[in-house]
């Protein structure tokens with residue numbers, strides 16, 4: 546039950562690159578709260594200065610939010626309202642905030658959204674990919690093998706996929722997406738949304754991967770990658786010759802088992818697949834080379 550005598554936790558979205566996107570309500574909330582819990586107080590300090598807001602701040606980031614949440618919840622239970630902000634966009638969306646929101650809700654403190662910019666929603670809204678059903682996958686793993694495994698597990702996903710990606714990894718991410726989902730799958734890269742150099746690139750995954758390699762601007766600034774879902778007729782996506790089922794099974798197993806074991810098990814689980822075929826497919830999915838003797842499985 547909500548404690549009405551307590552202060553509230555306001556989860557406040559801030560601009561992702563254009564100060565004009567700061568809402569009047571976000572500004573008033575930051576002005577009138579007792580305290581602002583900010584991912585980076587120096588970064589938010591610049592924003593507050595731009596709007597003449599003098600509310601005190603406390604830092605709340607990935608490394609301290611579990612420890613700090615109880616003390617902030619106690620302050621709210623004592624009557625103080627707190628605004629939660631991250632460096633840009635909506636807190637708790639691939640940003641700190643979840644632990645505090647959960648702790649506040651569990652303690653009966655009212656949690657109030659002050660919605661606004663979010664790179665994921667902004668990119669999806671301009672992607673020209675289906676928006677009726679989508680799934681937000683946040684950041685892909687930085688390590689190549691882990692990234693490929695994650696993508697394989699998503700090969701059969703029919704909803705539009707939305708990823709955050711570092712500009713330094715966008716070429717590899719597009720190449721891995723093309724390998725896992727098929728080179729022709731339509732996709733959109735939304736770069737520097739709301740900023741001076743905002744650019745939207747649309748094309749097949751293969752086209753975008755080539756473009757990203759040849760165009761230095763592509764790898765500068767912030768990026769959201771939106772990939773169309775697997776076509777219904779494939780009922781699984783991928784080009785594994787088994788309607789994507791082999792890729793799906795391998796995708797799950799490769800995350801848990803050594804390659805040879807995963808391939809052997811996949812061959813047992815998927816109809817009409819021989820050990821050798823599963824092994825070769827697993828190698829391709831992992832981007833690995835065959836080891837001597839292994840192709841004789």
Ligand code: SAM
Nearest residue numbers: 634635638640663664709710737738767768769
């Ligand atoms: N909480 C934020 C939100 O609501 O969008 C996201 C924070 S996450 C740490 C940062 C990632 O969001 C970036 O690496 C990029 O993928 C995406 N992003 C943030 N701002 C962006 C922008 N202006 N244009 C494109 N992508 C952006």
